[in-house]
Amino acid sequence: MLYFAYGSNMSTKRLRAPNRVPSATIVSLATLPGYRLSFHKRSNDGSAKCDAHFTGEKSDSVIGVLFEVNPSEKGNLDRTEGLGYGYEEREIEVATDSIIRKAVAYFATNIDSSLKPYDWYKNHVVMGAKENGLPVDYINTIEGLESIADQDKGREKRELSIYR
Secondary structure, three states, rough: OOEEEHHHHOHHHHOOOOOOOOEEEEEEEEEEEEEEEEEEEEOOOOOEEEEEEEEOOOOOEEEEEEEEEOOOHHHHHHHHEEEEEEEEEEEEEOOOOOOOOEEEEEEOOEEEOOOOOOHHHHHHHHHHHHOOOOOOHHOOOOHOOOEEOOOOOHHHHHHHHHHH
16 A cells, blocks of 8 residues: 655654554655645644645645555554544545656645644654655755744653654
């Protein structure tokens, strides 16, 4: 099964963490045309998470990572992505270097553009983008987005502990 990750799950350390999707294997980078990366999905923790927001504009695209996932871990992937809790699943077509491929991806259903992501969450996205060699300009754009400090320092420490 092919899965297109464009947010925090581009980080293989995050995606492959225990109780997540350990079978995830990188296939290639991929682009989803007509969408824009937005941090506007309302999270249960009061912050913003990523969304590939449809614009229909030819100049917009979301760059991410195409993973192959063992179908037996689909339930873990759904839970990790918050399926039914602010995200819905869709089958999409993404462009790789060589071909157009069908994959599943998750899109925000609970949007609040006034929210900002926590610093640690944006860090997951940036780490995954760098790890997978996304274009420098794209990474710089993500790094330049405003984020906020999480007042729950324990949560922040737990989230970032995977990079140690």
